[in-house]
Amino acid sequence: MNKMVLSLRKIKKTHNYGTEQAIPVLKGIDLELPAGKVVAIVAPSGAGKSTLLHIAGLLDDEYGGEVHLSGQDMSRANDAARTAARRQEIGFIYQFHHLLPEFSALENIVLPQLANGTPRRQAIDKAMDLLSRVGVADRASHRPAALSGGQQQRVAFCRALANSPRLLLADEPTGNLDPATSEQVFSALMGLVRETGMAALIATHNMELAARMDRTIRLDAGRISAKAS
Numbered sequence: 001m002n003k004m005v006l007s008l009r010k011i012k013k014t015h016n017y018g019t020e021q022a023i024p025v026l027k028g029i030d031l032e033l034p035a036g037k038v039v040a041i042v043a044p045s046g047a048g049k050s051t052l053l054h055i056a057g058l059l060d061d062e063y064g065g066e067v068h069l070s071g072q073d074m075s076r077a078n079d080a081a082r083t084a085a086r087r088q089e090i091g092f093i094y095q096f097h098h099l100l101p102e103f104s105a106l107e108n109i110v111l112p113q114l115a116n117g118t119p120r121r122q123a124i125d126k127a128m129d130l131l132s133r134v135g136v137a138d139r140a141s142h143r144p145a146a147l148s149g150g151q152q153q154r155v156a157f158c159r160a161l162a163n164s165p166r167l168l169l170a171d172e173p174t175g176n177l178d179p180a181t182s183e184q185v186f187s188a189l190m191g192l193v194r195e196t197g198m199a200a201l202i203a204t205h206n207m208e209l210a211a212r213m214d215r216t217i218r219l220d221a222g223r224i225s226a227k228a229s
């Protein structure tokens with residue numbers, strides 16, 4: 001039996017709630033994400049993908065419904081518990097990565113592991129393994145400013161996976177990559193999911209990639225409109 005890593009139950013979100021410009025964005029989203037599965041969210045611009053990823057990633061606490069992480073209802077958890085869960089269990093890949101500019105690519109991936117108590121040697125080995133999987137190991141000692149946009153994006157991908165999260169949330173993780181590099185990052189992602197049993201929820205406009213994931217959900221006008229398994 002597959003364990004549910006993420007369960008979203010009746011998620012509702014209105015931006016600017018209670019004001020004249022109240023914008024209902026999510027109108028009751030239910031989603032079950034088991035371990036070892038990759039689910040694509042496909043949606044037109046403005047449909048609420050980022051809003052949903054923020055709620056799933058415990059970055060927002062003003063919403064209706066429940067977010068369960070590994071069976072625990074995080075919508076009722078306090079700040080400290082949500083912060084700990086974010087650090088230890090969730091990896092994020094944003095459209096705009098925020099690598100630390102004064103540190104090398106390698107250090108950007110090592111530091112979050114040290115903060116989590118991983119011994120330095122082990123953290124470096126893990127970082128180098130991740131960098132190799134996405135083809136940027138030879139740039140390990142470069143600072144972000146000395147990397148191309150696509151290389152920075154790949155480093156951010158490695159950083160998100162550094163602490164072996166149980167849940168990966170990604171907003172267009174291959175958005176700015178050329179087709180060959182996008183393929184390499186996608187294969188690395190699928191490989192890691194199969195090896196580790198991580199679960200991933202990935203927003204993408206790339207229908208070809210979405211079709212290769214385990215399932216696609218379509219978000220439209222605040223609801224899940226169609227499912228393909």
Ligand SMILES: Nc1ncnc2c1ncn2[C@@H]1O[C@H](COP(=O)(O)OP(=O)(O)OP(=O)(O)O)[C@@H](O)[C@H]1O
Pocket residue numbers: 015016023025043044045046047048049050051052
């Ligand atoms: N902080 C906010 N305050 C008010 N409205 C917001 C806020 N954030 C987002 N919205 C609105 O909520 C809707 C959903 O935004 P969201 O960023 O989740 O869309 P998206 O599906 O991720 O879009 P895209 O693909 O263009 O990034 C949009 O209409 C947006 O204008």
